[in-house]
Amino acid sequence: xxxxxxxxxxNYSQWYNDxxxxxxxxxxxxxxxxxxxKPYGYAIWEKMQHSLDKMFKNTGHSNAYxxxxxxxxxxxxxxxxxxxxxxxxxxxxxxxxxxxxxxxGVVVDxxxxxxxxxxxxxxxxxxIWNTYKNWIKSWRDLPLLINQWANVVxxxxxxxxxxxxxxxxxxxxHTAHATAAEAIAESEKMVNVYATFARDFMxxxxxxxxxxxxxRFAGALxxxxxxxxxxxxxxLQAGTSHFLGxxxxxxxDVQYANKEGGLEYxxxxxxxxxTRLMGALVMAHSDDNGLVLPPKLAPIHVVMVPIFKTDEEHxxxxxxxxxxxxxxxxxxxxxxxxxRDNLRPxxxxxxxxxxxxxxxxxIGPRDLESGMAEVARRDTLTKESxxxxxxxxxxxxxxxxxxxNIYQKALDFRAQHTIxxxxxxxxxxxxxxxxxLLCHWDGTKxxxxxxxxxxxxxxxxxxxxTFVCExxxxxxxxxxxxxxxxxxxxxx
Amino acid sequence: xxxxxxxxxxNYSQWYNDxxxxxxxxxxxxxxxxxxxKPYGYAIWEKMQHSLDKMFKNTGHSNAYxxxxxxxxxxxxxxxxxxxxxxxxxxxxxxxxxxxxxxxGVVVDxxxxxxxxxxxxxxxxxxIWNTYKNWIKSWRDLPLLINQWANVVxxxxxxxxxxxxxxxxxxxxHTAHATAAEAIAESEKMVNVYATFARDFMxxxxxxxxxxxxxRFAGALxxxxxxxxxxxxxxLQAGTSHFLGxxxxxxxDVQYANKEGGLEYxxxxxxxxxTRLMGALVMAHSDDNGLVLPPKLAPIHVVMVPIFKTDEEHxxxxxxxxxxxxxxxxxxxxxxxxxRDNLRPxxxxxxxxxxxxxxxxxIGPRDLESGMAEVARRDTLTKESxxxxxxxxxxxxxxxxxxxNIYQKALDFRAQHTIxxxxxxxxxxxxxxxxxLLCHWDGTKxxxxxxxxxxxxxxxxxxxxTFVCExxxxxxxxxxxxxxxxxxxxxx
Numbered sequence: 003x004x005x006x007x008x009x010x011x012x013n014y015s016q017w018y019n020d021x022x023x024x025x026x027x028x029x030x031x032x033x034x035x036x037x038x039x040k041p042y043g044y045a046i047w048e049k050m051q052h053s054l055d056k057m058f059k060n061t062g063h064s065n066a067y068x069x070x071x072x073x074x075x076x077x078x079x080x081x082x083x084x085x086x087x088x089x090x091x092x093x094x095x096x097x098x099x100x101x102x103x104x105x106x107g108v109v110v111d112x113x114x115x116x117x118x119x120x121x122x123x124x125x126x127x128x129x130i131w132n133t134y135k136n137w138i139k140s141w142r143d144l145p146l147l148i149n150q151w152a153n154v155v156x157x158x159x160x161x162x163x164x165x166x167x168x169x170x171x172x173x174x175x176h177t178a179h180a181t182a183a184e185a186i187a188e189s190e191k192m193v194n195v196y197a198t199f200a201r202d203f204m205x206x207x208x209x210x211x212x213x214x215x216x217x218r219f220a221g222a223l224x225x226x227x228x229x230x231x232x233x234x235x236x237x238l239q240a241g242t243s244h245f246l247g248x249x250x251x252x253x254x255d256v257q258y259a260n261k262e263g264g265l266e267y268x269x270x271x272x273x274x275x276x277t278r279l280m281g282a283l284v285m286a287h288s289d290d291n292g293l294v295l296p297p298k299l300a301p302i303h304v305v306m307v308p309i310f311k312t313d314e315e316h317x318x319x320x321x322x323x324x325x326x327x328x329x330x331x332x333x334x335x336x337x338x339x340x341x342r343d344n345l346r347p348x349x350x351x352x353x354x355x356x357x358x359x360x361x362x363x364x365i366g367p368r369d370l371e372s373g374m375a376e377v378a379r380r381d382t383l384t385k386e387s388x389x390x391x392x393x394x395x396x397x398x399x400x401x402x403x404x405x406x407n408i409y410q411k412a413l414d415f416r417a418q419h420t421i422x423x424x425x426x427x428x429x430x431x432x433x434x435x436x437x438x439l440l441c442h443w444d445g446t447k448x449x450x451x452x453x454x455x456x457x458x459x460x461x462x463x464x465x466x467x468t469f470v471c472e473x474x475x476x477x478x479x480x481x482x483x484x485x486x487x488x489x490x491x492x493x494x
Numbered sequence: 495x496x497x498x499x500x501x502x503x504x505n506y507s508q509w510y511n512d513x514x515x516x517x518x519x520x521x522x523x524x525x526x527x528x529x530x531x532k533p534y535g536y537a538i539w540e541k542m543q544h545s546l547d548k549m550f551k552n553t554g555h556s557n558a559y560x561x562x563x564x565x566x567x568x569x570x571x572x573x574x575x576x577x578x579x580x581x582x583x584x585x586x587x588x589x590x591x592x593x594x595x596x597x598x599g600v601v602v603d604x605x606x607x608x609x610x611x612x613x614x615x616x617x618x619x620x621x622i623w624n625t626y627k628n629w630i631k632s633w634r635d636l637p638l639l640i641n642q643w644a645n646v647v648x649x650x651x652x653x654x655x656x657x658x659x660x661x662x663x664x665x666x667x668h669t670a671h672a673t674a675a676e677a678i679a680e681s682e683k684m685v686n687v688y689a690t691f692a693r694d695f696m697x698x699x700x701x702x703x704x705x706x707x708x709x710r711f712a713g714a715l716x717x718x719x720x721x722x723x724x725x726x727x728x729x730l731q732a733g734t735s736h737f738l739g740x741x742x743x744x745x746x747d748v749q750y751a752n753k754e755g756g757l758e759y760x761x762x763x764x765x766x767x768x769t770r771l772m773g774a775l776v777m778a779h780s781d782d783n784g785l786v787l788p789p790k791l792a793p794i795h796v797v798m799v800p801i802f803k804t805d806e807e808h809x810x811x812x813x814x815x816x817x818x819x820x821x822x823x824x825x826x827x828x829x830x831x832x833x834r835d836n837l838r839p840x841x842x843x844x845x846x847x848x849x850x851x852x853x854x855x856x857i858g859p860r861d862l863e864s865g866m867a868e869v870a871r872r873d874t875l876t877k878e879s880x881x882x883x884x885x886x887x888x889x890x891x892x893x894x895x896x897x898x899n900i901y902q903k904a905l906d907f908r909a910q911h912t913i914x915x916x917x918x919x920x921x922x923x924x925x926x927x928x929x930x931l932l933c934h935w936d937g938t939k940x941x942x943x944x945x946x947x948x949x950x951x952x953x954x955x956x957x958x959x960t961f962v963c964e965x966x967x968x969x970x971x972x973x974x975x976x977x978x979x980x981x982x983x984x985x986x
Contacts, residue, residue, distance in 0.1 A: 032568070032624050033561045033612065041556035041640065048557065064533035065540065069525045070614070070645055070661050071584075074591070076524070078599035088591040088600050092563075094614065095587045095602065097649040099566070099580040107570035108580050110587065110611055119602055120525065122562075122586065122614070132524050142836070148533065153562055153645065157589040169562050344634070 007356070009290045014234045018285055022163045025293045025357050027280065035161040035168030042357065043280065045301035047171065050279055051151065053203050053298075054173065057195050063147040063175060068129050070153075071120035076128040079253040083127065086220020090157040092122040092168075122155040127221065127246070127272055130176045131254040138178055138268055140259045145188070146178040154276075164281035165238075165494050172276035178268045180258065182247070185269035186224075189245040192273040193226040196241035204279065205296035205409035206230045206286045207416055208240060209438075209489060211463025216447050219272075223247040229462045229489065231416045232285040235436020237462045237491040240282050243273035281494070287381075287408050293358025294381055296408050297401035303335040304397050305354045309347050309366035319365050322390070326363075326375075329394040335401070355380060360404050361397055365390075381407055420469070422487065429478050429490070433459045438491050440469060442484035444477035453479050453490065462489040499848070501782045506726045510777055514655045517785045517849050519772065527653040527660030534849065535772060537793035539663065542771055543643065545695050545790075546665065549687050555639040555667060560621050562645075563612035568620040571745040575619065578712020582649040584614040584660075614647040619713065619738070619764055622668045623746040630670055630760055632751045637680070638670040656773035657730075657986050664768035670760045672750065674739070677761035678716075681737045684765040685718040688733035696771065697788040697901035698722045698778045699908055700732060701930075701981060703955025708939050711764075715739040721954045721981065723908045724777040727928020729954045729983040732774045735765035773986070779873075779900050785850025786873055788900050789893035795827040796889050797851045799842045801858035811857050814882070818855075818867075821886040827893070847872060852896050853889055857882075873899055912961070914979065921970050921982070925951045930983050932961055934976035936969035945971050945982065954981045 007024060008016040023029050027043030030036075039047065055065070071094060077084045098114030101107075123129065130148075138146060151173045161167050175192060179185040193210055200206045208228035218225040222244035229237045251257070251267040260266050287294040297303055306327070308319040320341060327337045338359075340350050347364065354362055362378040369375050375393055378385045381404045388396050420438040423429050432439055434457075443449060443461065454460050464486065465471050471487040499516060500508040515521050519535030522528075531539065547557070563586060569576045590606030593599075615621065622640075630638060647661045667684060671677040685702055692698045700720035710717040714736035721729045743749070743759040752758050779786040789795055798818065800811040812833060819829045830851075832842050839856065846854055854870040861867055867885055870877045873896045880888050912930040915921050924931055926949075935941060935953065946952055956978065957963050963979040 029628075031561045032565060032621065033563045036561035036563060038561065038625055039559040041558045044558045045556065047559075064537070066533045066536045067531040067539075067663065069523045069528035069530065070647065071525045071528060073524060075599065077591070084591075084600055088593075091589065091591050092586045092612070093588040093591065093602050094584045096585040097583065099569070099576075099583050099585065099613070101580075107567065108576055110585050120584070121591070129524065133530055136521075155562065171559065 007290060007292065010233065017290070018281075019163065021284060021288055021292060027284070028163045030163065033168075035158060037163050037167050037169075039171075039277070042301060046283070046295070046299050047277060047280060049299045049301070050203070051173075054199055054275065055151075057199060058149050058173075058175065061147075061191060061195060063149045063177075065151065066148050067150060067152070068126050068133065070123055072123050072126070072129045074119045074121055076132060077121055079128060080221045080249055082249075083221035087124045087156070091124060092155045092157055094120040094122065123152070124154055124156045125272075125274075126150065126152070126154075126174055127176065127250050128254070131250040131256060131270070134176075134178055134268070135254050135256045138256055138258050141180055141261055144178055144180045144258060144268065145184060147175075147188075148177065149173055149175045162281075164277055164284070167277075170277045172274050174272060174274040177271045178251075178256070179271070180260065180266070180269070182269050185247075185271050186245050189224070189226055189243045189271040189273065192271070193228060193241070193243040196228050196243070196273075196275055200228060200230065200240060201409065203296065203298045204283050204286070205298070205405055205412060206240070206282060207409065207413045209463060209465050209468040211465040211468075211489065213242075213463060214447075214450060214461050214488075216450060217461065219244045221246060221249050223249070227463055229491075230282050230286060231412075231419060231438060231491075232282070232494065233415065235419045235438070235491070237438065237489070237493040238278075238282045238285065239462070239493065240279055241273070241275040244271060246270035246272060286412055288358065291352075291383070292356030294408065295358035295360060297360045297405050300358065300360050301336065302338045302357075302359045303401055304330060304337045304361045304363060305359045306337065306339045306363045306365070307347050307350045307354075308339070308341060309364055311367070315367050315370075318370060319367075322365060322370065326390065326393055330397055333394050333398050335394075335397055351378075361400055363393070363397075379404065381411075424475065424478060426478055430457060433457050433490065433492065436492075438462070438489050440471060440487040441478040441490055442475040442486075443488045443490075444480045444482035444484055446480075449477060449479050459490045459492050462491050462493060464488045499782060499784065502725060509782070510773075511655065513776060513780055513784060519776070520655045522655065525660075527650060529655050529659050529661075531663075531769070534793060538775070538787070538791050539769060539772060541791045541793070542695070543665075546687075546691055546767065547643075549691060550641050550665070550667065553639075553683060553687060555641045555669075557643065558640050559642055559644070560618050560625065562615055564615050564618070564621045566611045566613055568624060569613055571620060572713045572741055574741075575713035579616045579648070583616060584647045584649055586612040586614065615644070616646055616648045617764075617766075618642065618644070618646075618666055619668065619742050620746070623742040623748060623762070626668075626670055626760070627746050627748045630748055630750050633672050633753055636670055636672045636750060636760065637676060639667075639680075640669065641665055641667045654773075656769055656776070659769075662769045664766050666764060666766040669763045670743075670748070671763070672752065672758070672761070674761050677739075677763050678737050681716070681718055681735045681763040681765065684763070685720060685733070685735040688720050688735070688765075688767055692720060692722065692732060692774075693901065695788065695790045696775050696778070697790075697897055697904060698732070698774060699901065699905045701955060701957050701960040703957040703960075703981065705734075705955060706939075706942060706953050706980075708942060709953065711736045713738060713741050715741070719955055721983075722774050722778060723904075723911060723930060723983075724774070724986065725907065727911045727930070727983070729930065729981070729985040730770075730774050730777065731954070731985065732771055733765070733767040736763060738762035738764060778904055780850065783844075783875070784848030786900060787850035787852060789852045789897050792850065792852050793828065794830045794849075794851045795893055796822060796829045796853045796855060797846045798829065798831045798855045798857070799839050799846075800831070800833060801839050801856055803859070807859050807862075810862060811859075814857060814862065818882065818885055822889055825886050825890050827886075827889055843870075853892055855885070855889075871896060873903075916967070916970060918970055922949060925949050925982065925984065928984075930954070930981050932963060932979040933970040933982055934967040934978075935980050936972045936974035936976055938972075941969060941971050951982045951984050954983050954985060956980045
C-alpha cells in the first residue's frame with residue numbers, strides 16, 4: 003500500500019495529494035473544487051473542532067448560527083470587503099427548477115428568478131453585522147462574543163484538497179466591543195488561542211505576527227496570523243485574527259449608548275481557522291510511509307494486530323487483545339483490534355502506518371508464551387518488546403512522548419530552516435532552498451511586490467515574539483532603512 | 495417581560511412565535527425564510543447534536559462531509575426524487591460578481607455563468623450515492639454507515655422559525671447494505687434511536703409508524719417516522735427514516751461483488767432529524783410564562799438570584815452563591831449567578847422563567863441567617879425552602895424529577911387527546927378540537943385525499959407499537975373494510 007505513495011524527495015506536492023487520498027482523509031468530488039471529507043479525515047477534524055470549541059468557550063464565546071446566504075447588496079456596503087470577495091462568489095439567482103419542455107431532465111424555471119441575488123457566504127461579516135445592529139443598543143450589550151461553525155464558499159480557480167477548496171468548513175468568530183483597545187486585545191487573545199492550539203494539539207510550532215497592509219483581510223485595519231513551516235520549508239497561513247476597527251459598524255450603522263448616554267460606533271474583530279488546518283497537520287509531520295498524527299488528534303491511538311497460524315492461537319491472542327483493549331480504553335486511549343481475516347500482518351502494518359496511528363502492537367504465539375508484546379512507534383518507526391502487564395501504562399506514556407517528539411522535531415526543523423539574510427544574492431539563493439528568511443524590508447508595497455515578482459516569496463508576517471526582529475538595518479532589496487526584520491517565504 | 499408573551503389560549507401560533515423570539519432562541523434574518531439561531535437556542539441545539547451524535551456512533555456510524563452543491567443533472571437521475579425537490583431548489587448559476595458599469599455596487603458577471611447549474615443541497619442522496627459508487631466494490635465494503643451534520647436549503651414559501659425554514663441544520667444518515675433485510679433493519683434501528691432520543695432527552699413521547707405511500711420521502715420504498723403531539727393536539731413530524739430499496743444504487747450504478755463473485759445492486763437507507771426538533775421541544779412543554787426545558791437539554795440547570803439591600807448583604811450572599819455554584823458544578827450541573835446590578839429580582843425571575851431554566855434559587859438576608867434557600871421549580875412553578883447544605887444534592891435529584899415529570903405530563907396529555915373514532919361525524923367534530931384520531935382507513939389514496947380536503951387532517955402514520963391498531967373494521971370515511979387503524983391529525 004505505502005509503496006504507491008510518491009516520496010517527498012521525488013515530488014513533495016504529489017506526495018501530499020497522494021497521502022490525503024490514500025490515507026482516506028478526503029477526495030475530490032463531482033463538484034468542481036469541492037471535496038468529500040471521508041470518515042477518517044472527518045474524525046480528525048472533529049477532534050480539532052472539539053478542542054478549539056472548548057478553548058473558545060473558556061474565553062467567554064458562545065456559538066450561534068447565521069444564514070448561508072448573503073443578499074448581494076450587503077456585500078457592497080463595505081467597499082474593501084466587496085472588492086476582496088466579489089471575484090469568487092457563488093451566486094444564487096433562482097429558487098426553482100422545472101421539467102425541461104423537451105422532456106429531458108430539469109431546467110431552471112425562468113419565472114423563479116430572485117429579485118435580489120443571494121451570495122453563498124464567503125465569510126459572514128456583513129450578514130452578522132446587519133444582525134448585530136438589532137442586538138446592540140447599550141454598553142451593557144458589549145462585549146458581544148460569538149462564534150459560528152459553518153461552511154463557506156470561495157470560488158477558487160486552482161484548488162487542492164484541504165489547502166484551497168471552493169467549499170470549506172471553518173469557524174468564524176465575530177465580536178463587538180465598546181473600545182478599540184478591547185477589540186485589539188480580543189484579536190490578540192484569539193490569535194494566541196490559535197497558536198496554543200497549533201502547539202498543544204497539532205504539535206505544530208507557529209509564528210505569530212502582523213500581516214502587511216497588502217495581505218490584510220478585506221475590510222480589516224490589522225490582520226494577525228499564525229504561520230507554520232511545512233517540510234519543504236514553505237509557509238502555510240494556518241489562522242487569522244482581524245481587528246476590523248469601526249468599518250463594519252459604520253457600514254451597518256451599529257451604534258451603542260455609552261455610560262454617559264452618548265452614541266458611539268462599535269469596534270469589531272473577526273477570526274477564523276478552517277479545514278486548511280488539516281493540510282497543515284498532514285504536511286508538517288508525515289513521512290514517506292504515510293501520515294504521522296499527533297496523539298491528541300489521532301482518531302485511533304493504538305492498533306493491535308494479531309499474528310497467528312492456528313485457530314487456537316488466533317482465539318487466545320484475540321482474547322488477550324480484548325482484555326488489553328479494555329484496559330487501555332479505561333485509561334482514555336482509543337484502541338482498535340485489526341482482526342480482518344483476508345489480510346496479512348505486513349499489509350496491515352503498512353496500512354496503519356499510512357494512516358498515522360501513533361502506536362502499533364503486535365502479539366504472536368511466542369509473545370503469548372513470554373508475556374511480551376511488540377510495540378512499534380509511528381513517529382520514529384522503532385520497535386520495542388514490552389511486558390503485556392505494563393502495556394496500558396506504557397501506551398499512555400508513549401502518547402505523551404510522541405506528542406512532544408513530533409513537536410520538537412517540527413521546532414528543530416524550523417530552527418534549521420530559518421535564517422537571517424542581509425544580501426539580495428543570498429535571498430535569491432536561500433529562498434529556492436526552502437527557508438524562512440528574516441530580512442529587513444523598507445516597509446513599502448512596491449518592494450514587497452517586486453520581491454514577489456522576482457522570487458515568488460511573500461512577507462508572511464511581521465513577527466511579534468517568536469523571533470527577535472526589532473533591530474535597525476537596511477532593506478534586503480532596496481537598501482533603504484528598516485527598523486525590524488520580517489519573514490519572507492514561499493507559501494501555500 | 496413574560497407579560498409580552500401571547501397566551502396559548504389566546505393564540506397558540508402567536509404564542510409560539512413570540513416565545514421563540516423573546517426567549518432568545520432564534521429570529522428571522524434579512525434573508526427571506528432563513529433564520530438566525532441565537533446563542534441560547536444554539537446551545538440547546540448543540541446539546542441535541544451531542545447526544546444524537548453519541549447515539550449514532552454507538553450504533554456504528556461515522557461522520558463525514560459531502561459537498562454543499564449538487565450538479566443539476568444528479569438530481570434528475572432518480573425520477574421521484576427530482577419530482578419531489580425540483581420546486582424548492584436554490585440554484586447557483588454564476589461564480590463571480592463585477593462592479594456595476596454604472597458605478598453602483600456590484601452585479602453578476604455574465605461571463606461567469608456556470609456550464610451546469612449547481613443546486614444547494616435540499617438533501618444529499620444524489621451526491622452521496624455518486625460518491626459511494628467509488629467506495630463500494632465488494633461485500634467487504636458493506637455495510638457502509640455514514641452520517642453528515644450539515645445545512646440544507648429547501649425554498650419553502652411559508653416559513654416559521656425552526657418548524658419550516660428555507661435553510662435549516664440537520665443530520666442525514668446514508669447507509670449502504672448487502673441485502674434488503676439489513677437495510678430495513680437499519681431504518682428501523684434508526685427510527686428507534688430517534689424515538690429514544692425524543693423520550694429520554696427531549697421528554698417528548700412519540701409514535702413510531704410508517705408513512706402512507708403519498709407521504710413517503712421522494713425516492714423511498716418506505717418511510718418510518720416519529721410523530722409528536724403538541725399542546726394544541728396537532729402532530730409534528732420530528733424525524734424520518736427511509737428504506738430506499740435499490741433506487742439510488744440503480745440511479746448511480748452502485749453494485750458490489752457478493753461472496754460468490756456475482757454483482758448486485760446495493761440496498762440503501764437514509765434518515766434525518768433537523769432544527770425542527772427545537773420547535774417540537776418548545777411547543778411540547780412550554781407555558782404562558784415561557785419555555786419549559788427538560789434538564790437534559792437545558793443550557794443552564796440552575797440560576798441563582800441574590801436578594802439584598804446593603805452592599806454587605808450582597809457581598810455575603812454572592813460569596814455563599816459562589817461556593818454553592820462550585821458544589822453544584824462538581825455534581826455536573828450548569829449554574830449561573832445572575833448578579834446584574836441594574837435589574838430587580840422580580841424581573842430576573844420572570845426572565846429566567848421565560849428562558850425555561852429548570853431550577854431557580856433565591857437567597858436573601860433572612861435565608862442567610864436561617865441557612866435556607868428558596869428553590870423554585872420551572873415545570874410546576876412551585877417553591878420550597880431547602881437547607882443550603884443539602885442544596886447541591888437536592889438540585890441534582892430535582893433535575894431527574896423534572897425530566898420525568900415533564901415527560902409524564904406530555905404522555906398524559908397525549909393519552910387524553912388520543913381517541914378511537916368510528917364515525918365520520920365524530921371524526922369531523924373531534925379533529926377540530928385537537929386530537930389524534932385512531933381510525934380505520936380503506937388504504938386508498940383517494941380516501942386519504944378526500945379526508946384532507948374536507949378536514950385538513952392527514953394520516954400521520956400507521957403506528958407500529960405505541961397503540962394497538964391491528965383489528966378489523968370499516969373505513970371511517972368510505973365504509974370499506976380495513977385491517978388496522980391509523981392516526982389522523984392536523985399537523986405542523
